[in-house]
Amino acid sequence: MGGIGKTTLASAVFERLRAEFEASCFVEDVRKLLEKNGGLNALQEKCLKELLKDEEINTYNLRSDFVRRRLHRKKILLVLDDVDNFMAAENLIKACGWFGEGSRIIITSRDMQVLKNTSAFLTYRVPTMYHHDALHLFSLKAFKQNQPFKNYLELSKRAVYYCHGNPLALKVLGCFLHGRGKEVWDSALTKLNHTLHKDIFKVLKLSFDGLDDDMQKNVFLDLAFFLNVGHGISLDCTRGLYGSHARIEISVLKERSLISVDRYGNIEMHALLVEMGLEISQQQLISNPEKPIRLWRPQDVFHFMKNDKLM
Structure with a gap:
């Protein structure tokens, strides 16, 4: 989940191990870099320049046997931090295919599907702190x-x-x-x-904003609502609520680290994510008070039942 310490942990590992490699590169916030001008090409170029210590190099040189031989002779450590696009991750890994023997690539992501599509040799889910x-x-x-x-x-x-x-x-x-x-x-x-600190909300909401469509977002908000009001919800319940869509929506929310499922099939969500979901739902209520979707605050329920609308 957001704020759990993926970047901090990856940075610590990078600093501890980089001396064992001939070249190293830590690319922070890949998600934002891919959104900027140049996208994937600019990111590949950044990696090449740092790994080969050559400011003249560019992505077109990747087609050069000379550059590939230079990369193949080096034992390289590369960290790609905050990757949210598995297609981009796959292309980055392909470009790293010419690294020398013993090279290592570390990827941090909120999305397990990114790691699956890069055929990660080992995955580690960062736990909350004791x-x-x-x-x-x-x-x-x-x-x-x-x-x-x-x-x-x-x-x-x-x-x-x-x-x-x-x-x-x-x-x-x-x-x-x-x-x-x-x-x-x-x-x-x-x-x-009653409300999350704005800086915590901002980071957590990145995972929500990254969901693929309104259906996924509404399923997440519904789950936050049910868990907040004290009603546990199971996988069987979601099938009754969302029909044939349930399996894929729950699968995506798990992969994005927004929910987990225990061995009994009960859905669980971190308390801060519940708070984040409620805050988003409250914003929706404010922007569209005539058509409330979820009501959980007693004062909202009272006013809606009395006036058929929110104050």
């Missing part, structure tokens, strides 16, 4: 030390619980609360029960 580590990271940002101040311990535990092990949320919230009084902490944490 409570002790989460409290440590939060304290570094909120107090600039390893542990919380004693008189802030209970408030810090509330903040860490809210983040549910997501490193980005821990950093953002820690920085936001740093230097503020206990009353402000209490007020801020109470507010977060």
Whole structure:
């Protein structure tokens, strides 16, 4: 999921291992680079220049036997960070086919389908942080030390619980609360029960925006709604709700790290993703109050039943 630490982990691995390779390159935020002018060609050119230490080289040189021989003689470490397009990833990997023996390519992605289509030899799903580590990271940002101040311990535990092990949320919230009084902490944490911090929402929403169509988006929002109001939902239920579309929609949401399914067939979703889904649904209510799709706040339900519309 967004903010889980994929880039941070890949960077740490890259810095630890790069000395063992003759050439190395870390390409951050591939998704954004592919959206810019030049797209895939520009990205390939960036990799070639860095790996061969040659500013004159360009993508047309890839057809050259001389360039291919230069690449084939080198043991290379390449990291492609935040790849969301499996066609682009496949083409990038093909261009890396001339790397020397012992070379390694690491890809980070929110989409498991990207890794499947590049025939990844090994995949690793980054877990959320354990409570002790989460409290440590939060304290570094909120107090600039390893542990919380004693008189802030209970408030810090509330903040860490809210983040549910997501490193980005821990950093953002820690920085936001740093230097503020206990009353402000209490007020801020109470507010977060109703709305996500904008920086956390922005990163998480990238996964939602990356879904392929409105059907997938609506299925995700429905699941967030059901899980929020305390009703678990199983794979069997989704087949009843969405018919023949259920299998593919659930499969895509799993691959995009937006949901998971336990061994009993029950759908699960990270608490921050539930909050993100509710916030998107609330925005939809505000923009179209005459035709509400999902109502869960008591005041909205009351006003709609009383007036046949939202206030």
